[in-house]
Amino acid sequence: MFQHVLRNAINPLITSFGYSFASLLSGALLVENVMNYPGLGQLIFDALIREDQYVVMAGVMIGVVMLVLGNLVADLMLAWADPRIRNAQTGSSLSVGVGKTTWVWMALLAVLAVEILLEVIAPALLLQIGVGLKYIGILLAGLLAVACVALVGYIVYVLFKRLIGPVLRRPLGAVSIAILGVLYSAALLAPCLAPYPITEQNLDKAYHPPTGFVWKEGGLQAKLYAKQSLGSPVYKATGESLPVKLFAKTDPYYLWGFIAMQRTLFSLDPSVPNARLYLLGADDTGRDIFSRLLYGSRISLSIGFIGISITLILGFIVGSLAGYYGGTVDFFAMRFVELLMSIPALYLLLALRSALISPELSPGQVYMIIVVLLSVIGWAGTARIIRGMTLSIRNRSYVLAAESMGQSLPKILIKHILPNLASYLLVAATLSIPGYILAEAALSFLGLGISEPSASWGLMLKQSQGNMIVFFMNFWWMLVPGFAIFITVIAYNVLGDTLRDCVDPKMQVR
Structure with missing residues (x-):
């Protein structure tokens, strides 16, 4: 186990340790909020609400220091654990000198100085620039989301044709596909299946049993x-x-x-x-839980699929290019990744949410912005792991042979590197989709996610969690959204394991 299995899995384990180090020590806001425990996460959140910028900057600085130390330790451990990475780094002709690092920091300081100067001399101009950049960012994010979903849809179609037979021949794979098929079919046909509108109340039927x-x-x-x-x-x-x-x-x-x-x-x-x-009972205002569960699945299930599509595409492009080229490309890509990862994810999400979402936006617009925000937050960690794996694959014989034959970079990445990352990408996708569902639930728990009159599993669970009568009277049907999330998580995990066994050549028995 330690000599063979751990040796092949050491790269993603070390990389995950590096970027998880800061989040493990910088506080867990949701746990501290639920348990009413004073920690660093709750301290920074309260400072955000009070607009206490000094406490926020101090907390972010602690997280940045932890992240830099964690990534430094992870890179040193990667070089120690994998001789291919160590030899590639020592013999690379694209190493980044001190002068290039200095120029990068000088450019960042220049941008910061211009921003401060504009804030003092021409605040109105700075405000107009900010508004313009905001709308340009929203437009680019929307175009990127459409492109990523289209590309992932094509990849899923190709994989579906190639893998549907092997997956269905495995009992667990067939069961997981059947469960996910029922869930997504119910989401698509929610208006036909739901007996009542999700906003129709009947106060005389509050907490009606199934x-x-x-x-x-x-x-x-x-x-x-x-x-x-x-x-x-x-x-x-x-x-x-x-x-x-x-x-x-x-x-x-x-x-x-x-x-x-x-x-x-x-x-x-x-x-x-x-x-x-009431097939699954009623909530505290007499609304049908079954109808709200169906309509909520449209948001909760799609938010994970669209979000992970953007995350994996961005993570693969940035991570594979950084690992393949190394040197200058690796330096700039990983510094940008570390910049995103240095800011606590939940607080960055809160800041972006407050900056981009205004009260006059429709629920559909809020939904799309939340999907893009979750994807922007999540792709950096995926890129970091893929970069570590690509560094190891980069110097293998079949990649070197493809280079000597003059194959183009896209062909090398797609034909030679991507198949060796497919196992990780598929498993990461199946594990991350429930993470997006839970992230939406976390935003709803803090009052910043999907709001009434729309419905999502996270919002429904938050409404049940905040009502003590549900627990005292044992109204179990109010917790059905949690069971739906549990079923979805298990089905995706089982499907990911089955796909890994079908795709990974090392798992195929000849």
């Missing part, structure tokens, strides 16, 4: 419930029931924005006043 069913008069009927006493959140069955209508008429709506429809999968007789069919 509706029971009986077979009566030759058809399926739903039980009716009433409160045990006035103002009580406890319900009991009245003994009456109403027939369940399949494909019942409802208010007009548009499926996918352009298909006019007026049917839903199931509903009760609308002529009966105050009758509700």
Whole structure:
């Protein structure tokens, strides 16, 4: 195990240690917030709310120092653990001299000096420049997101044709694909499956339990419930029931924005006043949890897929180029990566969110901005790991043979380096998609993510977590979004393991 397995997995382990060092020691805001424990993360968050710039700068400086030390230790350990990296670094003709480093720092200081000078002399001009850069950044981020999703969609299509057979022949792979297929199909068909709009309230049915069913008069009927006493959140069955209508008429709506429809999968007789069919119960305002779960899956499932598409594409491009070229390219790429990683991710996310999202934006615009922000935050760590792996692959015989044959750089990266990174990229993607879902839940927990009247699994879980009556009265159906997140995480992890076994040549038994 230590002699063979650890030797092949040492590069990503060391690199992960380097960029995780700062986050491990700089405080965990969510844990400190929930546990009411005074730590560095809560201190910086409170300073952000109070606009105490000195405390924020001190906290960020501590994180920067930890990150630099962690990355320095990681690079030294990489050179010690892998002789190929050590020999490549000592024999490289593209090493960065002290003069180039000095020029980089001088350029950064010049930009900072110009910004300070404009702030003193022409603050209005600086404000206009900031607004212009903001809209240019949003435009470029949107174009980048579309390009990344299109590229990843093509790659997924190609891999689907090549891997769908081997994956389906494995029981765990078939089960995970079936579960994810059901989840994404339900998200796409949410308007057809949801019996009620997500904003429709019924205060008389607050905390209504899941509706029971009986077979009566030759058809399926739903039980009716009433409160045990006035103002009580406890319900009991009245003994009456109403027939369940399949494909019942409802208010007009548009499926996918352009298909006019007026049917839903199931509903009760609308002529009966105050009758509700709560498949998974109701929340504190009488809204149907099943309907909100379906509509929330559209945000929670897509935010992970789109976000990881952008993250992997950016991480692969920057990391593989830095590892392949080394020297100057590696220096500039990794310094930019370390600049992003030196700022605590959650606080950078909060700052970007407050700078880019205004109250007049629509829920769809807020959703797209959150996706891009999560991708901008997440790609740096992926690029760092891919760079470490590419440094090792760069000097192997098949890459050197491709270079001697005159193959172009894109062909070498895609044909020779990417297949050796495919195992890591697939597993990282399946592990990161739940991370995006949880990141959206973290933003919602802090009141900065998806907000009402929209719905997402993170927002629903946050509303349940903040309501103590849910735990005291054992209203388990309020925690269904957490179960949905759990199922999604397990399905993606199992699918990632199956894909790794199918793609990685080392895992294939001949």
